[in-house]
Amino acid sequence: MSIEHRKATKRVKVVNAAGTAMTNTKLTLRQTNHKFLFGCGAFDFLPYAMSLSGDFPADMPERFRPNPEQLRKKIEQWLAVYNYGTLPFYWGMFEREEGKPNTANMKKTAELMRSRGVTVKGHPLCWHTVCADWLMKYDNETIMQKQLARITRDVTEFKGVIDFWDVINEVVIMPIFDKYDNAITRICNDHGRVGLIRKVFAQAREANPDATLLLHDFNTSISYEILVDGCLNAGVTIDAIGIQSHQHQGYWGAAKVEEVLRRFEHFGKPIHFTENTLISGDLMPAHIVDLNDWQVPDWPSTPEGEERQRREMEEMYRILFEHPLVEAVTGWDFTDGAWLGAPSGVLRKDGSPKPSYEMLKDLIHNEWWTVSDVTTDEEGYVTLTGFKGDYELTDGALTAALSLRESSDVTETIVL
Numbered sequence: 001m002s003i004e005h006r007k008a009t010k011r012v013k014v015v016n017a018a019g020t021a022m023t024n025t026k027l028t029l030r031q032t033n034h035k036f037l038f039g040c041g042a043f044d045f046l047p048y049a050m051s052l053s054g055d056f057p058a059d060m061p062e063r064f065r066p067n068p069e070q071l072r073k074k075i076e077q078w079l080a081v082y083n084y085g086t087l088p089f090y091w092g093m094f095e096r097e098e099g100k101p102n103t104a105n106m107k108k109t110a111e112l113m114r115s116r117g118v119t120v121k122g123h124p125l126c127w128h129t130v131c132a133d134w135l136m137k138y139d140n141e142t143i144m145q146k147q148l149a150r151i152t153r154d155v156t157e158f159k160g161v162i163d164f165w166d167v168i169n170e171v172v173i174m175p176i177f178d179k180y181d182n183a184i185t186r187i188c189n190d191h192g193r194v195g196l197i198r199k200v201f202a203q204a205r206e207a208n209p210d211a212t213l214l215l216h217d218f219n220t221s222i223s224y225e226i227l228v229d230g231c232l233n234a235g236v237t238i239d240a241i242g243i244q245s246h247q248h249q250g251y252w253g254a255a256k257v258e259e260v261l262r263r264f265e266h267f268g269k270p271i272h273f274t275e276n277t278l279i280s281g282d283l284m285p286a287h288i289v290d291l292n293d294w295q296v297p298d299w300p301s302t303p304e305g306e307e308r309q310r311r312e313m314e315e316m317y318r319i320l321f322e323h324p325l326v327e328a329v330t331g332w333d334f335t336d337g338a339w340l341g342a343p344s345g346v347l348r349k350d351g352s353p354k355p356s357y358e359m360l361k362d363l364i365h366n367e368w369w370t371v372s373d374v375t376t377d378e379e380g381y382v383t384l385t386g387f388k389g390d391y392e393l394t395d396g397a398l399t400a401a402l403s404l405r406e407s408s409d410v411t412e413t414i415v416l
Contacts, residue, residue, distance in 0.1 A: 006036065006321065009384065011383045014393070015415055026375050028371070029386060038082050045078075048072065049108045051066055052068070084119045101154070120162045126184060155207035167216075175193060214272060229267075241264055243274065272328040335348075385404075393416065
């Protein structure tokens with residue numbers, strides 16, 4: 001399959017500040033960002049933003065406070081690869097005490113990311129895990145009211161800063177989740193899967209009509225297909241289908257990646273691979289059903305595993321980038337030892353880059369990146385072609401910003 005659909009062509013006329021055509025002028029077209037969302041968990045940005053403003057809890061011992069310089073280095077490593085970051089809005093962490101959400105720190109973090117050219121996604125607005133324990137004192141009707149109010153509050157507050165949301169997470173298992181009692185499973189049983197999804201999506205849509213709203217699940221079986229189909233038939237305005245791909249027990253392989261794409265592409269909706277993990281150490285045993293049940297004291301990365309991770313990750317990213325409906329791929333862990341202590345990052349625990357990090361950086365910012373020399377004609381016109389995204393056009397002294405988001409027959413005037 002070709003990746004030409006990832007490129008756009010635009011004819012422009014280049015003029016100077018006085019409006020005079022810049023004829024027979026040598027220029028450089030240089031990409032500055034991708035339209036495609038190359039993402040990663042961005043949880044490290046939160047302590048980094050807090051370190052810049054000193055907004056740590058007053059009672060936090062100094063020895064537990066993150067080192068700002070180490071964080072800064074990690075953030076720069078992150079930014080050298082990714083343009084799309086997921087921030088944690090788990091209700092039980094974001095609002096540990098009712099009425100006291102961590103809005104200020106999260107907003108500073110999202111604004112910092114936006115200032116560095118990062119598109120930010122909030123994850124998730126509704127989930128039965130990491131839920132707010134204080135909800136349990138309420139009856140189900142009140143829980144639903146508070147869930148919808150939470151969506152209105154947070155989506156409204158972050159509008160224009162965060163316009164991508166995982167609205168509801170892992171609904172296939174939600175009503176039958178039995179590891180512990182929780183408020184969201186209760187209301188999912190009351191309203192049904194589709195009923196709950198319809199309510200939370202409608203609330204998020206009302207709060208930000210321009211937001212990109214995702215349904216999101218780790219279950220890629222026929223059960224998730226049926227759920228998506230039921231939601232669309234019920235009129236739920238799902239903007240993108242989110243697919244988790246945690247591969248702690250081994251790489252899916254090209255055949256399964258392509259099979260999952262075939263089964264979900266028929267909905268005609270954009271597809272986001274929202275939580276991708278590939279291991280660079282020993283694999284989790286195949287008999288483990290719930291990944292959270294595998295807890296070991298140490299789970300090291302190995303040289304052999306790191307090469308395997310690089311190879312598998314490259315194959316998977318190439319397949320996903322080729323597919324026309326895939327708009328985003330998010331690696332879940334940036335650094336080893338995050339979720340489940342797994343060696344699933346592209347950085348080792350000491351912050352050194354793995355082969356997978358260098359591979360992604362080269363793929364995204366070299367092979368799939370446009371820098372080209374062009375020359376205007378005798379009337380100042382030039383045709384520009386490159387990977388879809390944002391660009392600058394320069395003659396070496398003056399620079400103008402432009403975008404190549406979609407091919408167009410309309411000529412645009414660029415003032416240099």
